[in-house]
Amino acid sequence: MGGKTLFDKVWDDHVVVPENEQTPAVFYIDLHIVHEVTTPQAFDMLREKKLPVRRPDLMLATMDHSTPTVPVNDLSALDDPAISAPEPAKQIRQMIVNCEEFGIELHGFGDHHRGIVHVIGPEIGATQPGKTIVCGDSHSSTHGAFGALGFGIGTTEVGHVLATQCLLQRKAKSMAVNITGKLQPGVSAKDIILALIGKIGVDGGTGHVIEYRGETIRGLNMDERMTICNMSIEAGARAGMIAPDETTFAYMKGRDKAPQGEDWNIAVERWKELKTDADASFDKEVSLDISDLEPQVTFGTNPAMVASISKAIPKIDDLSFNKAINYMQVKADQPMLGTKVDIVFVGSCTNSRMTDLHSVAKILDGKKVASNVRMMIVPGSEALKSQAETDGLDKIFTAAGAEWREAGCSMCLGMNSDKLGKGQLCVSTSNRNFEGRQGPGGRTVLASPETAAASAIAGVIADPRDYI
Amino acid sequence: MEKLTKLTSKTTVLPIDDVDTDQIIPARFLTTTTREGIGKALFADWRFDAQGNTIKDFPLNAPGIAECKFLVAGRNFGCGSSREHAPWSLVDFGIRAVISSEIADIFRNNSLKNGLVPVIVDNDTHQWLLANPGAEVTVDVEARELRLPTGKTVTFPIDNFARHCILEGIDQTGFLMQNVDNIGRFENNRSWQP
Numbered sequence: 258m259g260g261k262t263l264f265d266k267v268w269d270d271h272v273v274v275p276e277n278e279q280t281p282a283v284f285y286i287d288l289h290i291v292h293e294v295t296t297p298q299a300f301d302m303l304r305e306k307k308l309p310v311r312r313p314d315l316m317l318a319t320m321d322h323s324t325p326t327v328p329v330n331d332l333s334a335l336d337d338p339a340i341s342a343p344e345p346a347k348q349i350r351q352m353i354v355n356c357e358e359f360g361i362e363l364h365g366f367g368d369h370h371r372g373i374v375h376v377i378g379p380e381i382g383a384t385q386p387g388k389t390i391v392c393g394d395s396h397s398s399t400h401g402a403f404g405a406l407g408f409g410i411g412t413t414e415v416g417h418v419l420a421t422q423c424l425l426q427r428k429a430k431s432m433a434v435n436i437t438g439k440l441q442p443g444v445s446a447k448d449i450i451l452a453l454i455g456k457i458g459v460d461g462g463t464g465h466v467i468e469y470r471g472e473t474i475r476g477l478n479m480d481e482r483m484t485i486c487n488m489s490i491e492a493g494a495r496a497g498m499i500a501p502d503e504t505t506f507a508y509m510k511g512r513d514k515a516p517q518g519e520d521w522n523i524a525v526e527r528w529k530e531l532k533t534d535a536d537a538s539f540d541k542e543v544s545l546d547i548s549d550l551e552p553q554v555t556f557g558t559n560p561a562m563v564a565s566i567s568k569a570i571p572k573i574d575d576l577s578f579n580k581a582i583n584y585m586q587v588k589a590d591q592p593m594l595g596t597k598v599d600i601v602f603v604g605s606c607t608n609s610r611m612t613d614l615h616s617v618a619k620i621l622d623g624k625k626v627a628s629n630v631r632m633m634i635v636p637g638s639e640a641l642k643s644q645a646e647t648d649g650l651d652k653i654f655t656a657a658g659a660e661w662r663e664a665g666c667s668m669c670l671g672m673n674s675d676k677l678g679k680g681q682l683c684v685s686t687s688n689r690n691f692e693g694r695q696g697p698g699g700r701t702v703l704a705s706p707e708t709a710a711a712s713a714i715a716g717v718i719a720d721p722r723d724y725i
Numbered sequence: 726m727e728k729l730t731k732l733t734s735k736t737t738v739l740p741i742d743d744v745d746t747d748q749i750i751p752a753r754f755l756t757t758t759t760r761e762g763i764g765k766a767l768f769a770d771w772r773f774d775a776q777g778n779t780i781k782d783f784p785l786n787a788p789g790i791a792e793c794k795f796l797v798a799g800r801n802f803g804c805g806s807s808r809e810h811a812p813w814s815l816v817d818f819g820i821r822a823v824i825s826s827e828i829a830d831i832f833r834n835n836s837l838k839n840g841l842v843p844v845i846v847d848n849d850t851h852q853w854l855l856a857n858p859g860a861e862v863t864v865d866v867e868a869r870e871l872r873l874p875t876g877k878t879v880t881f882p883i884d885n886f887a888r889h890c891i892l893e894g895i896d897q898t899g900f901l902m903q904n905v906d907n908i909g910r911f912e913n914n915r916s917w918q919p
């Protein structure tokens with residue numbers, strides 16, 4: 258006993274003033290990612306109190322949540338009602354003003370690294386092992402894939418970090434999730450995390466920071482690890498982490514904000530210590546063997562309402578359950594396979610990276626999207642967009658009849674004009690199937706990029722194993 | 726933030742589990758750059774139909790709702806997105822406490838910063854409250870107690886510091902600002918720099 262977990266190590270390294278019974282810890286933040294939607298009121302608070310941003314150099318700013326996914330070459334494009342509604346346009350302009358006034362570098366329109374907050378952090382190398390990373394967005398857990406501690410905060414706390422680079426925090430409990438087994442073809446990281454959430458529930462991780470461990474995790478690339486950590490919040494967890502290893506270092510090396518030269522070697526030595534000691538213990542442990550895992554699809558209105566694609570939806574007689582399946586217009590005792598699809602959305606901070614885009618392209622190559630389906634593919638960042646184009650993926654997508662859009666959150670949350678209509682069913686690679694999440698009255702089925710691509714071709718929810 | 730020491734009020738009951746913050750306030754209302762009048766958007770898609778008509782049998786549309794300062798909710802209330810607009814809209818609507826057997830982490834945290842008291846109770850008490858909408862209960866932050874009209878009193882957990890801030894109406898930014906020297910020292914003494 259007495260050893261430290263990965264989480265313990267990162268926590269201890271950032272305590273400015275320890276917690277006691279009366280007060281939480283003053284906890285230091287190494288990287289704060291800011292976007293247009295959850296920050297305006299925080300900047301106003303700074304103005305009201307006449308405070309500067311303490312460390313503009315530790316901020317990473319972009320615009321992603323409410324930005325259009327058609328090209329915006331010039332800000333005046335936002336005045337076109339076909340491109341943006343007036344309120345998001347105002348919010349976007351306010352973000353530009355706020356960053357200028359407080360001296361924060363903004364990755365705005367035209368910038369190679371404009372994109373989804375949780376995509377660009379890793380992409381430019383700002384996300385690093387051992388850092389504490391926050392953002393006014395709950396999927397900040399994504400950064401945990403690098404052995405960082407990333408968690409979502411509210412707007413008041415955004416203000417705290419802007420003003421002091423610190424938060425008031427109580428230490429969370431720790432939870433180990435051990436994943437073993439080898440993935441079958443056509444089954445991917447998204448299926449692992451959906452199955453885990455199905456197993457432990459949307460509150461299974463409440464109050465905890467998860468560490469994903471085991472041979473399966475070691476075999477995943479960084480894109481896949483990010484997919485897993487990303488959805489930790491869907492199990493209620495504060496954060497999800499994976500200890501860094503050679504895969505992590507290889508991904509990071511040479512990126513803009515990663516340490517360079519001799520600093521790189523020093524950093525790697527420090528990062529290698531970031532793993533749970535053999536004699537450490539967790540407050541809670543869960544195991545999952547994924548050897549026989551099938552593709553997973555959700556059938557209800559939260560991510561734990563999930564089933565294997567060929568299996569029937571369970572029958573549970575309970576008010577919340579019935580409300581959910583009525584909303585989704587699905588039937589207990591029947592599988593989701595074969596359900597008619599209106600929209601397929603590939604994108605979001607869960608699945609919009611190169612691994613995901615390649616998986617989709619592989620299935621779509623030479624095929625056509627069914628005539629009853631609109632398929633949108635939205636890369637996570639402008640850099641990913643050009644990388645995909647260099648790899649020729651855009652040609653495969655458009656030849657199949659899919660739309661290839663500009664980077665952003667897009668239909669993950671329906672804040673811009675990419676929205677579902679009432680009753681439309683969308684197979685989505687995003688992370689939330691809440692009622693109306695993708696547009697009022699819209700029905701969301703969460704799935705892997707592979708399942709999304711297969712369903713786009715079939716026009717109904719389809720098993721990707723039949724398409725590989 | 727408005728102070729709250731003790732308040733007696735009726736409850737309104739929303740007996741659904743896992744209510745997420747996308748329901749509490751749908752994303753299309755997050756385009757605001759202020760928090761004025763945000764209570765109008767509270768549960769917008771459950772309170773109003775697509776034409777904007779009031780859905781009569783939704784609990785928050787019941788006559789007399791203005792007298793209900795407490796929301797009794799199903800298990801795991803406030804899960805999902807970290808949007809602080811969720812507690813803002815509840816507070817703006819007039820709700821001062823959310824009572825459930827389980828409340829999601831980020832929502833609970835955000836609530837405490839806005840004078841909205843998260844009251845977590847045991848299953849029996851929760852079941853009783855769900856079954857008795859309109860019950861007049863007392864939330865006593867000072868004593869950390871919830872008192873039911875049956876005479877039953879239960880204590881609820883609330884972090885000492887958060888409780889102090891709600892009792893005194895303290896803004897936590899001020900508390901953090903008192904630590905600037907500590908923060909500066911920490912920054913200078915680190916073994917590595919971010």
Ligand code: SF4
Pocket residue numbers: 321322373374375394396605606607665666669670687688
């Ligand atoms: S893609 Fe979706 S979940 Fe990810 S940051 Fe954007 S809105 Fe949040």
